[in-house]
Amino acid sequence: MNHNSLCFVSFFFLFFFMLINFFMMMYFIMNNLIIFLEWEIISLNSMNIVFSILLDWMSLLFMMFVSLISSSVIYYSKSYMSSELNLNRFIFLVLLFVFSMILLIISPNMISIFLGWDGLGLVSYCLILYYQNMKSYNAGMLTALSNRIGDVMILMLISWMVNYGSWNFIFYMDFMKNDYSMKIIGMLVILAAMTKSAQIPFSSWLPAAMSAPTPVSSLVHSSTLVTAGVYLLIRFNSLLIDMYMMKFLLLMSGLTMFMSGICANYEFDLKKIIAFSTLSQLGLMMSILSMGYSDLAFFHLLTHAMFKALLFMCAGMIIHMMNNNQDIRLMGGISFYIPLTSLCMNISNLALCGIPFLAGFYSKDMILELFSMSNLNLMIFYLYYFSTGLTVYYSMRLMMYLMINDYNLLSIYSLYDEDYIMLKSMFLLLFMSLISGSFLSWLIFSYPYMIYLPFNMKMMVIYLTLLGVIFGFLVSNMNINSINKFKKTYNLSLFLSLMWFLPNLSTYMLSYSMLIFGQNLLKNVDMGWGEIYKSYGIFNIIKYYSVIFYIYQMNNFKVYLFSFILWIMIIIFMTLL
Template identity: 50%
Template sequence: MSWKCSMHLTSMVMLLLGCLVSGTLSLKFLMSESVWLIEWDIISISSSCLVMTLIFDWMSLMFLSFVLFISSMVLYYSGDYMHGDSNFDRFMYLVIAFVMSMGVMIVSPNLVSILLGWDGLGLVSFALVMYYQNEKSANAAMMTVLSNRVGDVAILLSISLMFAMGGWNFVYYVEYMDDSVHMLSLKFLVILAGMTKSAQIPFSAWLPAAMAAPTPVSSLVHSSTLVTAGVYLVIRFSPALEGSSSQSFLLIISCLTMFMAGLGANFEYDLKKIIALSTLSQLGVMISILSLGFQELAFFHLLTHALFKALLFMCAGVVIHSVKEYQDIRNMGGLVGSMPLTSVCMTLANFALCGMPFLAGFYSKDLILEIAFMSSVNFISFVLYVLATGLTVCYTFRLIFYSLSTTFNMSGCSGVVDNSSLMLNPMIGLSMGAVLMGCSLSWLIFPEPYMICLSLGLKTLPLVVSVLGALIGYMMNMCLVSEALKSLMFYGSSVVAGSMWFLPFLSTFKFSEMSLKLGEKVRIGGDFGWSEFYGGQGVYLGALKSGSVIQMSQETSVKIFMKSFVLWGVVVVFMYM
């Protein structure tokens, strides 16, 4: 067997073994309610020690097992998807480095060691997004890395603020952070870092742009690694956020994010961007329930979402591979007859995303909606929850209509068949997870169920909204196709709704223009102006002038002049006496 084949098989086996070990340990720790904290002192500065700390509890180990399982499936899937690529080995090494960075971040309760995994994710994601080395990939990679640098700076500043607490192991102090100015600044910086990594408003533009990466990378990034790092960090800091004013801010931002993403996905025609916007919407769901104080419920949805979102991206990759690399859903259609197994897996993942009973997404998403309706959320957040739920089902059935069930719209040269076991086997494995892991995780994480007390109207509201969204998403697009571009009558509204409220435009052109103009003013007035006058050049000229004066005072002619001046002074004094 060639190296290219053995590489993805070997990495899959190793990651599956790690998944098995971490999953078994997570069950042991969950049942015994134990935590292992391993510390290694590296250096001590003043009263603060730089400590490499690893935390092993049921949450970190369970998340690590899911990351390793999904990564093993993605690497096995990549053996056929990236077959024939001239840089296959580099791609595999980058994906493995990506998984290792995420693993470091998961098991780190220390802000300094978290920064290692955090920056590793940003660096490797930059290399993976610009993997195809064209202009579009380079622009998307720059937008991704510069947006995430905001979160990196926030982590660095929070490290400096935690220096006053005597250490960077936030697990020791997270329950004792009060509402002083110092602690509020620290909480704001952590929330800002989580918002940038999870692409909340106004940092949402980089998430669809990162679709320039290969599809296996998208499957990994949007399910369990890069975008979930911010959610996981906020989950770890969640005891410090309870009862603080930052919760209301986080709630309205996350509700706006999931509404904006759901609305934009209904006007998008790029297959991968539709799935990316659905990821953005589900990230808003996680952050919103986290802002209400239910961190275990947010973690539950994080795990279930990772399974069916990775499956959805893999199905999209198979479809794109088969239709001559088209990504426009209008050039697809009728895939049920020619790709039955892929269509079944894709429909299963879509139904799990919608919260179809009794799939994985139902157990977490339905519980999140009921808990949110029971909580004291304001009316705007309640309406955004309802609309976002309906829009999720709407764009899902729109995607099913265009890609799976409508007429055949592809070129005759498209070889649309299910004939690759290397891509189908991991999809079947993730399909089993999308069906079974919802109920299994609910039994493990919530052995005592929540007490839900809702009226009949609120209890049936998610079901009614989902049914309405499905009818609108399927029937309206059927009418739009038959009535020849009726949506052009609402062109202005479609542009606003489909452009993510102009966030990509503001994040690239206007922001770059303003920052470049500001940088030019700073360069002229600062680097070439005041900093030169009072900085290096000013110090140099001042030292040069003072040196010349000292040199003149030490010369003989100056000494003779000074002696004669003193003598004439004495003579003048005696003359006037």
């Protein structure tokens, strides 16, 4: 099958699957249905191997969003990856990735969840390595090994679930809530979700995973890999709601939001800025989950998926036109030359900021207002609101660098806005970024949230948005390099831009110590004692024996006579015994 036909077939299949999911989901919500299917694969004596599927409004709605975004991404790849020789391989990898995510979504069983979970990890490794260079190898290995921690947690969780006689966790999660084994299972679920959704201290793999092709980044950061941890916590939410570990998760996710917001303001790589914004939104989802609002976390997960996929697609198109350059300092004034791409970029950016009546507004505004009503301490309150301000800050800074500042690359004639294949897939997501917030808020919440706040608390979000806009405008017009000449400021900016030295602590520290340990082993064991006693020692012994045999083989009558007498003496001695 040639490239174009495979792209078209994949797009058509996923789009058709999305429509089926949409109609089924509407039917399930209206009739309040949940369908639990079991397919018995093997039945041998008393042992059954059963594959279970859980279809409710949540799994159908999430599948609808995943298949919509992945169909847009595959259609977008038809043009974006058109110069690629192995495009078929790329499309199959993306389809395998989407299939792993769908398996994870519809599974009420820990074994099939693990299959989907591990499938995501393995296929993401293949996709990050797609452009084969040293940076990609390092990033792929870091991603795979970080996700492996989560896989180990899930394996331990599966082994703890043997106590209950079934891996279908939805059957006994509610009434076994206070059981000791269930508390351990809850802790393992939280740790697994933290690795997959890149919360501190496992954050360093997410910006590194930007080595993948941009369509893959668009898929990974919106609805598949990083949202798997959030989705798992939503499914386990009734078990986790009163656990002490959730307070720890609230702190870690709040710090993740704060850290990624600051890092995005110090970053000049276009894709990494968007990756940090994903990290910030994941922190927001995790923190609202740890307070017990699982439906709200799910709502934000879906609205965020739309504009984040669009943001990455626009970034990919801009990078393409900029001769594969990702530095935002070299871009500028692109709104004059590529107005349609700039339109998509700006709307997705504004949706990320939570500008009223775009997709992000409905979820972020409700999250912040419910958070303001919650009985939480001042530190978490500051982390939340400061991180929200930082989101607007880096979005404004990005918009200034791309749209308003001067163009600094070689030639403006590389800019063109007529790749209609990319634009069609982007406009599909643009439409969803505009309407999905209101559409989902009517769909998911059958009751209106009653939010009662003082005037200034109610207006806090608007105050922060305005502050973020002002700071973003000022900083993008300042010459950062002149400020960094002062040593203290430079050290501080280094600390902030390097994710609070998280890669050094969680990645390099471990790998360097292991590499040095391996080097010492090689030097002292393989090249030292091992050399003397193993290879060199064996060589000496063989050499010594070969000299003896050589003497025997010389036609020397004295040696033959001596050996004959020796053998006679040994035989006599043995017979006397």
